[in-house]
Amino acid sequence: MVALLFAAQFALPTTGYTQNATKATEAEKAETPKTSEDDDKAATTVTVQGKKRVDPTGKEVYDVSKDPAAATGTAAEALNKVPGVSVDAQGDVSVRGQTARVYLNGRPSLMLSGDNRAVALRAMPSAYISSIEVISNPGAQYSSSGSGPIVNIVTKRNLPPGLFGSVSAQVASRGGGNTNAYLSYTQGKLNISGFAAVFDGRFDSDFDSASTAFDASGSAIREARSEGTVTGRYRIGSLTTNLQYDLSDNDVLTGGLSYNRGKVNSDFAGYTASRGADGALSDVFRSQSDGRTPNDNGSLSLGYTHYGQKPDQSFKLDLTVSQSNRDTPSLTRLDYERASVSTNTGTRYTRRDGGSNTRTAMLSAAYNTTFDRVQVSVGAQFDTETSKTETLSYGPAGSVADLQLDALLSNRFRYEQQSAAVFATAQWELTPKWTLLAGLRAETLELSTEAPGTTLENHIDYTRLNPSLFATYAFSPKRRLRFSYTHKQQRPQPVDLNPGLVFSSATAVTIGNAALGPEEADNLEVTYEVNRPHSDYRITGFYRIKDETLVTSSRVIADPQNLGNFVTETTRKNAGQERNYGLTATYSQRWNNTLTVNFDTTVTFVDIDVPELSISRSDTTLSGGVSLNYTLKTGSLSLNYKLNGRRYTTQGYRGANGSGMIDYRRNLMPKLSLVITVQEPLPLTKIETVTETNRFRSVSASENRTPTIMIGLSRQLGGFSSVPKKP
Secondary structure (H helix, E strand, O other), X not given: OHHHOOOOOOOOOOOOOOOOHHHOOHHHHHHOOOXXXXXXXXXXXXXXXXXXXXXXXXXXXXXXXOOHHHHOOEHHHHHHOOOOEEEOOOOOEEEOOEEOEEEEOOEEOHHHOOOHHHHHHHHOEHHHEEEEEEEOOOOOOOOOXXXXXXXXXXXXXXXXXXXXXXXXXXXXXXXXXXXXXXXXXXXXXXXXEEEEEEEEEEEEEEXXXXXXXXXXXXXXXXXXEEEEEEEEEEEEEEEEEEEEEEOOOOEEEEEEEEEEEEEEEEEEEEEEEEEEOOOOEEEEEEEEEEEEEEEEEEEEEXXXXXXXXXXXXXXXXXXXXXXXXXXXXXXXXXXXXXXXXXXXXXXXXXXXXXXXXXXXXXXXXXXXXXXXXXXXEEEEEEEEEEEEEEEEEXXXXXXXXXXXXXXXXXXXXXXXXXEEEEEEEXXXXXXXXXXXXXXXXXXXXXXXXXXXXXXXXXXXXXXXXXXXXXXXXXXXXXXXXXXXXXXXXXOOOHHHHOOOEEEEEOOEEEEOOOOOOOEEEEEEEEEEEEEOOOEEEEEEEEEEEEEOOEEEEEEEEOOOOOOOOOEEEEEEEEOOEEEEEEEEEEEEEEEOOOEEEEEEEEEEEEEEEEHXXXXXXEEEEEEEEEEEEEEEOOEEEEEEEEEEOOEEEOOEEEOOEEEEEEEEEEEXXXXXXXXXXXXXXXXXXXXXXXXXXXXEEEEEEEEEOOOEEEEEEEEEEEEEOOOOOOO
């Protein structure tokens, strides 16, 4: 149900984002963290004097600190403001249709992964963020745990001396609201910053679905139709602090502590009817269920950075430890009007208990230096992760008191994975116009899984070499042509290896595949970009191919609870090939710092071929977004809309849907503002999901009730001292 909770909305800053980092003032440069992993090759982070280097990776940097709505917005809203980036209701982030990993200050974060991501992005205020980096084709310096793009959230550090903060609160038309506070204090060599946020929200949506099972000849043997509503409430509390201490002019010590705690209460009411091959009703029941899903996660990080005497010379050491806990209790009541099982009459109850605990630790080191015209980076990273998951299913029974443990649908699963990697990159300025960056990453993974109480154990051990190559040709300081190639893997999630049958609902179960391996991916991009004083645009052609694709496979099975329900079993396997190719265009125009227009569009041609499942499909999908942002004499107004095109999978697709936001700010006093936000002003949030194979077809749709109006106040606190100009 978490998928229905956090509807991350879309807005764009009044002043517009800029990709031209060379125009940053000294105060803006001070906000850029020295510790960002990739900024050793960027022009805005080195503190020693030297020739500015071109970043051939084509990383796009968007300045959040200039957004007037940053004082009251969230990280989810800030991400949705970036052209081509989308955050959906589950907290999943995509870049121009590709699923993206979310990093924090250049590193993976447990707080921003899995089910935690929706909570964390909703709780983190955008006032805490300095910039957002979009890396569409990550190179060898990044982990091989995923083949897609990376979105890196860079928090504010190295702020000018003084005290600065903001406090904001909003109430929502559907009930609830949010409050967040951000505070930063800098004095001498010390900077302390942090934020606290509390969210209390409501959600409600409608859904319907139709599913059909076929025999080997293609004849329908059973079908089921369902409809219902989901309503609920979520409460989230979050606290994060960061510390930076300059040991010397060239040595920086950093530390951070984050903790999130949330609870989701959801109520579901539905009606299901299934028919046999003859078309006659076989099972009819009404269902009611309530779920209470508490979760909390925390992380501690320590970092040390030393800057050398040569330009772009640095050594960085990072340590991060994290822990996440999540419980998933629920109780379901089924009231049967008709049943194909003679003993299944009247009211039947089922209950699910369980949860998960995950712990991670990461140690990384990187050294960057220059040799004449060559810039070299070498590094190593060590990760360990342990997790315990428990799912206990009870029932069915005629009363709650009579519920008994169902051993078939109950299981415990543990895994421990360790990875070690070394990488090296070298960047050459071949000529004044040509810059080349080549890299190689060697990564090994050891993963052990077990199901306690059974003999089901598995061990996976493999090593991969992943090369990357980037090249940039500068026609002029404002026009560039970029080329990039990378080879990566997409690892399966460890829970996908769980061989036990896991109960999801009265009509759905999952089962893992212990033999599941990574899919191999090759990505090629060519980009032409132009950066002008008041406008920017880029056109990118891309070609991506995946082998041994991680395929999701669904089929209809006999009801393991013996209730006669239409039950779908879902698993994953390696099979077939997927190819995506197309064009992306982004454009930004600014007029006198008053009006900004941002536009992006992506057309993707999809070819999927899975002979093992008799699946072959080809189609075209279109995505894009547009925003108009106007600065008023007494505030600002933003009108934004984003269209997410069809997302194809090996056995179907997720339909196109739209999201939008209207944001109005009026300055009541120099540091006090009225904020009015309309979320989803257009009723275009319906999402259709289609699964279609030779033995199974399902069409389901869900739609959130809109719009939601939020109104509140934002108050700034303190101010910074002026930053002296460098001689």
